[in-house]
Amino acid sequence: MGYLKATIVLLCITGGFEQAKTRNEMLRQKLVGDWYVESNSKRTLLTAGEDGKFVSRTLSGDKELWSCSGDWQVNNGRLEGTYRRASVASVPIGKLDVSTILEVTDSYYVITNRNGARVIYHRLKTAQ
DSSP states (O other), rough: OOHHHHHHHHHHHHHHHHHHHHHHHHHHHHHOEEEEEETTEEEEEEEOTTSSEEEEEEEEEEEEEHHHHHHHHEEEEEEEEEEEEEETTOOOTTTTEEEEEEEEEEEEEEEEEEETEEEEEEEOOOOO
């Protein structure tokens, strides 16, 4: 009987890991692409690559205010980015930035960022 309980517990735990892995992969696939967010007079452009790399630029009009790049992944429903390069010293290289994913659709995604602010990114439309 103890063997049966242990097997059931193990199957439940394993199934939970597989579900989390599947959800993370689904979110990751939906997030691959080009996105933007606008606030005040600034526009941030973000490319999340299939290869797990990202590039981001923040602009005011045509002037670039800052840029960064690094690695990204989805882990337990959180969007994690590690900075590998930044144009400003206030962004430490190697820093892990974590946001909670609230919603992802084909045209936008919503996160709560590290400061607790709700941010909506919109997918950039490509010319056809």
